[in-house]
Amino acid sequence: MSREFSKDEVKEAKKANRKRRPSVFKNEAVIIASIYWVFGALWIILSDRILELVIPNMEAYKHLQTYKGWFYILITTLMLFFLIRDRIILLRDENKKTQGAYNKLSIAHGELTTAKAELVFQKELTESIINDAPVFIFTHNEESMISLNPFAQKMCGYGIEDLHEKNWIEILVPAEYRDQVRKIFKGIRERKQLQDYEVPLITKDGFLINILWNSTMMSSREDEEGHYFVSIGVDINERKHYEDQIEHLAYYDRLTGLPNRAKFESEINEQINRNIQGNYFMIAYIDIDNFKNINDSMGHQVGDLFLNYLGERLRDEISEPNSVARLGGDEFAILFVRMLKDEVLLKLEALIQRISRTWTIENRQFYISMSVGVVSYPFDGTDSTTLLKNADIAMYTAKREGKNRVLFYQKEIYDNNARQIKMINNLQYGIENEHFVLYYQPQFCLKTGRVLGVEALVRWIHPEEGFIPPSEFIPLAEESGQIYMLERWIVRQALRQKKQWELEGYGELEISINLSGKTLTSTINFREIEQILQEAPVNYEGVVIEITETANISDVDIVIEHLKRLRNMGIRIALDDFGTGYSSLNYLKMFPINIIKLDQSFIRAINENSVDMLLIKNILRLAHDLEFYVVAEGIETQEQLEFLRTGSCNSGQGYLLSKPVPVEMLNPLLMKDFYAVNYKE
CATH class of the missing domain: 3.30.450.20 (PAS domain)
Incomplete structure (x- = not known):
């Protein structure tokens, strides 16, 4: 890049160039004149002498004098030509150099002028930024x-x-x-x-x-x-301001305004990280019992109103240094700082008493109760994840043990939960690998002693732990949702066996299959069961679906619709465990039932000559008046059998008649009369 020249330097260069040009021409003229003078002087002095020596004849000499003049003119002309030509070439080259230098100076001057203008612009721009910029x-x-x-x-x-x-x-x-x-x-x-x-x-x-x-x-x-x-x-x-809004969205629940799980875990970690000797705090994990009933019956908008109401109540009840948060859904948590176990228990019991009341909206009333699990730091965990996990375990245990109660975490609770988790995993593995089998308990006609039907009962034969009672895995399957897959397997197997009996000539043999309340209230899972039934090539009049009176039926209308669809297929409906719930007569009135099965708790009371015997007589009379078919469960003694026979009970099942047996042991029973052979096992 060319060097930048100042304005003064450009002026001086132009002046020097003007001065230089006349001196150059002047010097060249002196040189040419000097050469011409020297040559002329030498010609005058030497030319005549040379001619005299060369040409002694005077006449020839005089004649050559004329030619000598012309020769002089020729020589001097050529000499001047070459001298002037060389000088002109030199002058032209010098002129080019001078013009080039001048052009460079002009360019440099232009760049200098542009740079100066840019500097002025930058200065003005900087001043404008400083004066006008919003910084x-x-x-x-x-x-x-x-x-x-x-x-x-x-x-x-x-x-x-x-x-x-x-x-x-x-x-x-x-x-x-x-x-x-x-x-x-x-x-x-x-x-x-x-x-x-x-x-x-x-x-x-x-x-x-x-x-x-x-x-x-x-x-x-x-x-x-x-x-x-x-x-x-x-x-x-x-x-x-936006950061505060984002932080609020990230750490606070939008519905209730309470801290969310992330914020609550952060508060727990802050308490854990406090370097205080004897640092101690407790966490209460709260779940609303039967909150699903509000959502299912009134919709999620009403459910949100309730959660907002509950959040306000909890915020009013809990004051600093303690804090309350909504963890998600209908789950809340309270952090109690430096409070003893008895103090926390009294506080929670008072809280449950004040909140566990009837909540009314749109002329509908809902009873509110809470199940609470409590953990303490550092005894039940040394980090937020473990503490919340154990509090959650204690809360769900409180739910299983009756709800609306406070339960403090103990090691035994964790062990039981671990066993349940293991059983859930084993249950899934068993379903996928068909470790389950169906046993069949015969149902005898109490008049003739003949086998009229069987009840299909699932049994779990674990490859390592052996026989696992249904009382252990059925409730767990319902809680985990695995009951849907298990019931589909049961229905397929039972219908396959039903078809086999029909092919063997036992077409009139009825088969009873149990369906859980979960399946009956689930539209999707019921349709899958319904599809299995529709695809089975069996006589539907010989199929009985049993529903349990004590089942948790949250949507009665859906259950009624599903049962009617089964009835339309020709399938009969039995109400199992009749008399053990609180809605026996309502179920008889609402549900399209054909059969009622007396619970074995009534049957056991027959030997005691108690009030239950009078109840059974009246139930049998009422059932016949309403044209229900009656099956007695759990017949274990001859006295019970005779009482039911004389009471006009249609059929019965129990260990006195036959325990549940695999299919290969059942076939011989189908040909026998109980009264004739007095079969008993």
Whole structure:
């Protein structure tokens, strides 16, 4: 790149060029004249003498004098030609060099002019940015303010005269940030600059402005240490506002406004990280019992109203240093700080008593109760994940043990839960690998002693643990949702066996299959069972579906619809465990039932000559009047059998008649008369 020349240098170059040109021409003329003079002088002196020596004849000599003049003219002309030509060539080259130098000077002058204009533009632009840009621009040292731009003056309410010879940090920076600011500038002196740090300023009217700063140390003769700082800041109040909103969305529940799980876990971790001797706190994990009933009957909007109501109640009941949070769904948690177990128990029992009342909306009333699991730090866990997990285990145990109660976590609870988890896993493995078999318990006609039908009962033969009673895995399957898959397998196997009996000539043999309340209230899972039934090539009049009176039926209307669809196929419906629930007569009225099965608890009371015997007689009379077919369960003694026979009970089953047996042991029973052979096992 060419060197830049000043304006004065360009002028001097032009002047020197003008001076140089005449001197060049003058010197060349002197040289030519001198050469011509020397040649002429030598010609005059030497030409005649040479001719005299060469030509002694005077006449020839005189004749040659004329030619000598013409020869002189020729020689001098050629000499002048070559001399002038060479000088012209030299002058032309010199002129080109001079013109080239001049052109370079002109270009340099143009570049210089452009650069000067650019500098003026940059200066004006910088001044415009400083004066008009919506940023804070401070020039300062640690003690005094050297300058601040108009925007900073407008936002802060201070002019440079207000801060001149004053400690600007004491005026503009909040007290809690002043030591931090001094440390920051001390660090900038070491590192020369610092980027993206936040320090707020206080305006003249007391308003707080959050600012993101970038500071650089500059050299100056004004500062006694030879340096000053240029700090440029951006107002981030709006950004901080959005950050606060985002943080609230991230750490607080949108429905109730309570802290969410993430915030609650953060509070737990803060308590854990406190270096206090004897650090101790407790966590209560709360779940609303039967909250699903509100959602299912009134819709999720009403459910949200209830959760909001409950959140307000919990917020009113819990005060600092304790805190309450919504973990999700209908689950809440309370953090009790430095409270003893008895104190927490009293607080929770009082809380349950005040909240566990009837909640009314749109003329509908819902009874509210809570199941609570409690853990303590550090005895039940040393991190938030373990503590919440164990509190959750204790809460679900409280639900299984009757709901509406407080249960403190114990190691035994964890062990039981671990066993349940293991059994759930084994249950899934057993379903997938067909470790289950069907046993069949015969149902005898109490008049003739002949086998009229069988009840299909599932049995689990575990490859390592052996026989596992249904009382252990059926409730767990219902709780885990595995009951759907298990019942589909049971229905397929039972119908396959039903078809086999029909092929063997036992077409009139009825088969009873149990369906859980979960399947009956689940539209999707019921349709899968319905499809299995429809695809089975059996006589549907010989199929009985048993529903349990004590089953948790949350949507009666759906169950009625599903049972009617089964009845329309020709399938009969039996109400199992009749008399053990609170809705026996209502179920008889609402559900399309054909058969009622007396629970074995009634049958056992026959031997005791108690009031239950009178109840059984009246139930049998009522059943016949309503044209229900009656099956007695759990017949174990001859006395029970005789009482039921004389009471006109249609059929019965029990260990006196036959225990549940595999299919290969059942076939011989189909050909026998119980009364004839007095079969008993």
